[in-house]
Amino acid sequence: MSQAGASSAPGHSLTFSDDLRRIADSVNACLDDLLPLPDGPEQRVVEAMRYSALDGGKRLRPYLSIASADLFDVPRVQALRTGAAVEMVHCYSLIHDDLPAMDNGDLRRGRPTCHKAFDEATAILAGDALLTQAFAVLSADATHPDGDTRVKIIAALADAAGAAGMVGGQMLDLMAEQSDLGEEDVERLQALKTGRLLAAPCRIGGLLGQADADALESLDSYGYCLGAAFQITDDLLDLEATESDLGKATGKDAAAGKATFVSLHGPERARDRAKTLVDQAVAALSRFGDAAEPLRSAAAFTVSRRS
């Protein structure tokens, strides 16, 4: 969490880093609560789930679910639980992406990846169980008293995470290493791989608050632009940051010959594109007035971050 504060650049509110850290503490406590260790030797898989889910990530996705839900005065516990569920899906995807058959990563957030700290089989199972636990959490009464609302949230997360969303994006990402994807495929890759799971908590915050269709559409637009800006920034960081900045290996995309917005258009145009996307994300929030300030800060943070 300390990186978020240390990396605050001029014009990038210190308050946002404080907010993010404060919310991350609540999210960590919630995740700790939602991943209890069972008795018996099978607790090894839960140890691996906890190792990866409680590793000090920025918790940007839960922040987005909470900041979106706050627009509609949703009880904090509901927003926290949905944020924790989205974070479980994010963590499962990192565990599986790091596997030797995928990106073969040794380091994640400065620590050995799950399959290095445990073993491959345990890491596969830990990812599977985190994905499953996300839906268990969303299905419980404590997430929202109304079953119809919970089921809409489950549908939104499943859609964002599945073959038409994040997993489809990861498939494209693997194919980008082996074949020349056109610009259109690269844009879809970024929208699916990262964008969908950053947009989902924004929509979910609205669903918790019984937002109308127009408000949900605004949150979708915000989330879509934020997600695209986030992915371009990730690709820029892969090119320009050091391993110790990111807590994981850098320069992987170029080494793998992977097509990204950055490799197709160069870092300058990529930076401009990310800024334009942030402006579009902020513009999509106009209907919410001052109450959307935390979401505006999150959009600015997305491109100014150093990790």
Added chain:
Amino acid sequence: MSQAGASSAPGHSLTFSDDLRRIADSVNACLDDLLPLPDGPEQRVVEAMRYSALDGGKRLRPYLSIASADLFDVPRVQALRTGAAVEMVHCYSLIHDDLPAMDNGDLRRGRPTCHKAFDEATAILAGDALLTQAFAVLSADATHPDGDTRVKIIAALADAAGAAGMVGGQMLDLMAEQSDLGEEDVERLQALKTGRLLAAPCRIGGLLGQADADALESLDSYGYCLGAAFQITDDLLDLEATESDLGKATGKDAAAGKATFVSLHGPERARDRAKTLVDQAVAALSRFGDAAEPLRSAAAFTVSRRS
């Protein structure tokens, strides 16, 4: 499917095999419908999902959801969709269990396993997406008009499939190869790894039909005993059947030094135990009278099957 007919032993109703095959056809059509191929290069992951999900399995789990739902006159389309969702979870677990880091299987139902037909990365993603798609299917209106009912079904499946259920059982199974599990752990292994995902569709059929707590408990007891009998029979088949009977490698448990009910107590006591469990499963159905005949036949089939 043809094995199911060919293996019908005396006292094991031919009608059941016909029923199972007929329902499997409907399930296959439903799965085909629920796994449409998208445009774009990411369709590779959906091809892998379809390869594994549409491979001619017996569809025992969907049969159980339909036969349980029939006790309460649930519309067939609802029971079929929940059955297809449970089958997606079953198929995802087979894809991941077959991975080199897990059981390292080359053959499944007489065909190359998913990671052999595609590649490891695609197989990992196909499993992830099948699990996600199961929850997407359950969350949709077409599964049941009432959101509260859908969310209860989602909770039941997530509980059965997660770290406290199937994934926990698979973790125990991997540990059984490396350490001496006691009899209690072996029983829990079997209850979790196979039992929970066979019991879940029985409970889900009851949930679709708004069954009362007593009826749900009867279905749980039936499913629990059926699942335990199924797992013991699986272990017996691993010892006694040939590779061409099963369409996958046999003798794996003994080769891996894995503790099972069969290795702990020998095949005779295992066979007796499986029969006792089937009797207990049948006894749990008494409240449902003649309407439960298909579930009784399924219990008998569980131990008489040859694949």
